[in-house]
Amino acid sequence: SQQGEEDPQALSIQEGENATMNCSYKTSINNLQWYRQNSGRGLVHLILIRSNEREKHSGRLRVTLDTSKKSSSLLITASRAADTASYFCATLPTNDYKLSFGAGTTVTVRA
Amino acid sequence: NAGVTQTPKFQVLKTGQSMTLQCAQDMNHNSMYWYRQDPGMGLRLIYYSASEGTTDKGEVPNGYNVSRLNKREFSLRLESAAPSQTSVYFCASSEQGANIQYFGAGTRLSVL
Numbered sequence: 001s002q003q004g005e006e007d008p009q010a011l012s013i014q015e016g017e018n019a020t021m022n023c024s025y026k027t028s029i030n031n032l033q034w035y036r037q038n039s040g041r042g043l044v045h046l047i048l049i050r051s052n053e054r055e056k057h058s059g060r061l062r063v064t065l066d067t068s069k070k071s072s073s074l075l076i077t078a079s080r081a082a083d084t085a086s087y088f089c090a091t092l093p094t095n096d097y098k099l100s101f102g103a104g105t106t107v108t109v110r111a
Numbered sequence: 112n113a114g115v116t117q118t119p120k121f122q123v124l125k126t127g128q129s130m131t132l133q134c135a136q137d138m139n140h141n142s143m144y145w146y147r148q149d150p151g152m153g154l155r156l157i158y159y160s161a162s163e164g165t166t167d168k169g170e171v172p173n174g175y176n177v178s179r180l181n182k183r184e185f186s187l188r189l190e191s192a193a194p195s196q197t198s199v200y201f202c203a204s205s206e207q208g209a210n211i212q213y214f215g216a217g218t219r220l221s222v223l
Contacts, residue, residue, distance in 0.1 A: 009151075031209060042115075042201055042214030043154075088153060092210050097142075097161065098169070099210055103153040 004032075004089040004102030012108045019076040021105040023089030024069075030092045032065055032072050033099070037086045046087075047074075051094075079109045113137055117202050117215035124192045124222045132187040132218050134202030142205045143185035144169075144212065145177060147198040154201065160185055161207070192222045 007022045023032070031050045035043040049056045049065045049072065056063045062075040076083055086106045090099040115136045124130055136143065141162045146154040146169075156169030160179040174196060176188045185204075189196060199219050203212040 033211065040217075042216050043203075043212070044214070045211050048209060048211060090212075097207060097210055098144075098156060098159060099212060101146075101154040103151055 004091050004100060006087070006089055006102045006105040008105060009103070010106045010108070012110065013079055014110050015079060015081060017079055019079050019083070019107050019109075021074050021087055021107070023072045023074070023102055025072075025089075025091045025100075026070065027091075028094045029067075030094055032063075033090045033092070034061075034063060034072075034074050035088045035090060035101075037088065037104070039085070043088060076107070079107075081109050081111055083107060084109045115202055115204055115213050115215040117200075117218050119218060120216065121219050122221070124189075124220065126193060126222060128192050129188065129190050130192065131189075132200055132202075132220075133184070134186065134215060135184045136202075136204040136213070137183065138204060138213065139182070140204035140206055140213070141182070142207055142210070143179065144203045144205075145175075145185070145187045146201045146203065147171065147196075148201060148217075149198050157187065157200075192220075194222050196220065197222045 004025045033048045034046045037043045060077045065072045086104040088104045090101045118133045144159045145157040158177040160166045163182045202215045205212045
């Protein structure tokens with residue numbers, strides 16, 4: 001069963017604005033990952049945050065992790081049209097090596 | 112360096128027909144996965160292979176079989192296709208450990 005749940009399901013923003021999406025999960029994890037999927041394509045790994053980390057940055061991406069609340073957020077700053085995609089969180093449970101994906105957040109960046 | 116290659120990209124089947132989806136990776140990864148993606152449901156794991164010579168069921172294995180032919184190749188077979196198997200199928204590979212996965216471009220399958 002899917003462990004991660006993203007919120008919101010869909011998000012529409014103006015170019016230049018920030019986009020924030022959240023992920024909640026149920027069990028203890030080794031790491032949490034975010035992936036992007038452009039329309040008609042496969043998923044691409046964006047960033048990984050380990051269970052002992054609280055925040056991580058990669059370019060315009062910022063990920064936070066709160067293991068006490070079992071939640072994570074992905075912030076995309078200064079969004080561009082090319083950021084239009086679906087974003088998925090995936091968790092690696094502590095006692096497993098299979099990722100569990102959420103249903104995704106669809107982000108539309110308007111020019 | 113192609114990464115993960117899936118064939119075919121598109122396929123239309125009639126109910127009851129069989130077919131094999133092919134996947135190959137050139138990153139020397141030990142683990143490979145087959146997922147299906149349906150609208151609003153994210154990715155669901157069908158089968159996976161932790162290493163060459165091993166395969167295990169995932170969340171939704173019914174109606175599918177797999178073969179880990181060698182370290183590079185992992186195929187998914189539908190023996191008797193059903194309309195409920197209409198979906199987009201993704202193959203992925205990873206090293207063990209952190210399990211960052213690399214995905215193919217997908218196979219869009221319609222079963223009529």
